[in-house]
Amino acid sequence: MWRRVALLSPMISSSSRSLPLNQAALGVKVGESFATDVNNPDERTLSPKEKAPFITFVLGGPGSGKGTQCEKIVETFGLQHLSAGDLLRREIALKNKNGAMILNLIKDGKIVPSEVTVKLIQKELESSDSCKFLIDGFPRTEENRVAFERIVGADPDVVLFFDCPEEEMVKRVLNRNQGRIDDNITTMKKRLKIFNALNRPVIDYYKNKGKLYTINAIGSVDDIFQHVLPIFNSFEQLKVSRHVNPKSPLGSILVENSS
Ligand SMILES: Nc1ncnc2c1ncn2[C@@H]1O[C@H](COP(=O)(O)OP(=O)(O)O)[C@@H](O)[C@H]1O
Numbered sequence: 001m002w003r004r005v006a007l008l009s010p011m012i013s014s015s016s017r018s019l020p021l022n023q024a025a026l027g028v029k030v031g032e033s034f035a036t037d038v039n040n041p042d043e044r045t046l047s048p049k050e051k052a053p054f055i056t057f058v059l060g061g062p063g064s065g066k067g068t069q070c071e072k073i074v075e076t077f078g079l080q081h082l083s084a085g086d087l088l089r090r091e092i093a094l095k096n097k098n099g100a101m102i103l104n105l106i107k108d109g110k111i112v113p114s115e116v117t118v119k120l121i122q123k124e125l126e127s128s129d130s131c132k133f134l135i136d137g138f139p140r141t142e143e144n145r146v147a148f149e150r151i152v153g154a155d156p157d158v159v160l161f162f163d164c165p166e167e168e169m170v171k172r173v174l175n176r177n178q179g180r181i182d183d184n185i186t187t188m189k190k191r192l193k194i195f196n197a198l199n200r201p202v203i204d205y206y207k208n209k210g211k212l213y214t215i216n217a218i219g220s221v222d223d224i225f226q227h228v229l230p231i232f233n234s235f236e237q238l239k240v241s242r243h244v245n246p247k248s249p250l251g252s253i254l255v256e257n258s259s
C-alpha cells in the first residue's frame, strides 16, 4: 500500500488546505511524496522536492465539454491531462482485472468503486514528471472525493465546474460520435440523474471551500475557453508574486476569485 505523507501547494497558503500542518510543512512532489506502508519503514523512499503538484479537478455533467476544454488548457498551460473516464476505458480495452466490471458500470451510467478509480489516478500521478495536473471527470461522488484525499493524500488547488443545461448536454453526447458505449439516450438519462444526485454535492463542497470556478459552458469552444484563461493566468501570476513576496495572502485571493 502506498501512503501519501505530505503535500504543499506553492500557490496556496496552508490555511486553505485540509492536511495537518506538520505534513503540509514538508512540501514534496506527488511523484515522490508517497512512502510504502508505515509498517515497512525501511522501504520508504521519501525525498523532498522543490515543487509540489498543482491539482485541478474538472467537473461538469456528461457532455458539458470537460474533455474539450482540458485539451485547450493543456495546449496553453501545459498541465498533464488525466481523464478518469479514459483511464477506466483503458482498463476495459486492456482486458485488465476489473475491465469487465468497469464496462458493466459504464454501460449503465453508474460510478466505478472509488478504490479502483483512485488507484488508477494515483498510478498516473506517481509515474509522471509533471507537477501540474488536470483531473477530468473526477471526483464524481463525495465518496470518490474522500477516497482520493485518503489514498492520495492531496486536495485540489482549483476546481472547475462547466455548467451546462441538460438539453445541450444530451445533444452533445448524442452527437459525440466516438463510439462510446454510454453515448445513448437511455444511459445518458441515468448519467444525468447520477450527476444531479451524486456530483452536485461535490461541487457544493468545493464551492463552500472557496475553490470552485463555475464556467458557463454554453457558446463556442473558444468563447468558453476565454472564461477559463483568466483562471489559470491568475495562478501563473500568483506564482510570480509568491516569489516576490512569499507572505502574500494567496488563500484570500483564491476566495475572491471563487464563485
Ligand atoms: N462548446 C461546445 N459547443 C458545441 N459542442 C461542444 C462544445 N464543447 C464540446 N463540444 C462537443 O460536445 C461533445 C462532448 O464534449 P466533451 O468535451 O467530450 O464533454 P465531456 O468530457 O464533458 O463529456 C463532443 O463531441 C465535443 O466535440
Ligand SMILES: O=c1ccn([C@@H]2O[C@H](COP(=O)(O)OP(=O)(O)O)[C@@H](O)[C@H]2O)c(=O)[nH]1
Pocket (backbone or CB within 6 Å): 060, 061, 062, 063, 066, 067, 084, 085, 086, 088, 105, 106, 107, 109, 110, 111, 112, 113, 117, 136, 137, 138, 139, 140, 144, 182, 191
Ligand atoms: O471518476 C469516474 C469517472 C468516470 N466514471 C465512469 O465512466 C463514465 C464516463 O466518464 P467520462 O468522464 O469519460 O464521461 P464524460 O462526462 O466525459 O462524458 C461515467 O459515466 C462513469 O460510469 C466513473 O465511474 N468514475
Ligand SMILES: [Mg+2]
Pocket (backbone or CB within 6 Å): 066, 067, 083, 085, 137
Ligand atoms: Mg469527457
